[in-house]
Amino acid sequence: MASAMSAATLFTLLGLDAAGTTEQVEAAWTRIVAAHDGDLAAIDDEVRAAYELLREPANLTYYAELLDACDSDVSIEIPREGRTTFEAFCSRCGIRCFERPGYPDSYKVRRTGQSVPSWVNYDAQRMDGLRMSTRERTARLLRKFALGEVFQGRSRMERLWIGAGYLVLIALAVVLVRSIGGSYSAWQQGRAAAAAQRSRDDFSNQFDTAQARLKELETVAASLAREFQELTQIPLAEAGTKDTKRPRELDLALIRHASVRAAWAATINGQLQRAELDSHSQTLADFAPRVQSGAPGPGDAQRLSELSAWAEKRLDQLRGHRSNIDHIRVMMQADRFEHGPTATQGSHSP
8 A cells, every 4th residue: 555655645545635633534435436436446446455455444543643643743652552553553554663773652644755854864874873782882982992993193192092992802812701700601601681571571462462452342343333333323232133123225226236145244254253253352351360471371472363363363353344334334225226226124034
């Protein structure tokens, strides 16, 4: 999607001049669908992706705030536990985010085509050590000493002082070598402790990612069920039962169009069951004590990775069901236009 956004925002992809409301986004999508005669497959992928994101009011508001941050060059503060979700959202929007050096919770954002923050273009050779850490400056100085570069262009007196500096460094190196022998085992222990801490941090990040995926999955499923019921006047969970009454207008669309029947069946059969979501949520809750204690068990990281992959797969499936619902809506509108208003009394599903 980023390639298509080099000169456009999600709003302009939908034909809106500036940030719009949810109603304006829906109206723009209706115009686009009508312009393609109801053929959703003919609509450009980037336009479909823009609509899928902006149709959610929370996403629309957050995206508009990101655009303001891009134009005003303000920093955005994101806590550690929300960084994965924030970076994923920016990626979906075609917005680049840059973490500020020295400020791990602070970001600058840019649309494609905007100039990046000044520190991104930093060149250590030309900027004379700007932003270099003390360790980097020390290493640079030692390298000059080792290669003899510090003597170049110096007066005789300066070379004498630098030579004395060499002697001091040699003496310090001897002292350091003598002290290293008793410190090796402590260094190994510290290295093992650092590796264990990295493992705990990775496990915690995996847990945060899986938790964010499940929360997003629950939100998308609820939104899909709400949209389905608004269109059909039938709760999604009851749509597949034998005695469910459907509006006559929907029944006629199912009878007339094989594509409507296929979209209907795919949406019902692919809905997210509450028991399915609760089961995975409980699995995630079982991990919480081990995350807090920093003591993951064998195979925990693999199970969290599989849980995140399942949630991502189900999210993709549910987003596809939105297209099914859109197709049913468009075909019902087409029938209404072609055949006139239809009586709305319910009928039993076959």
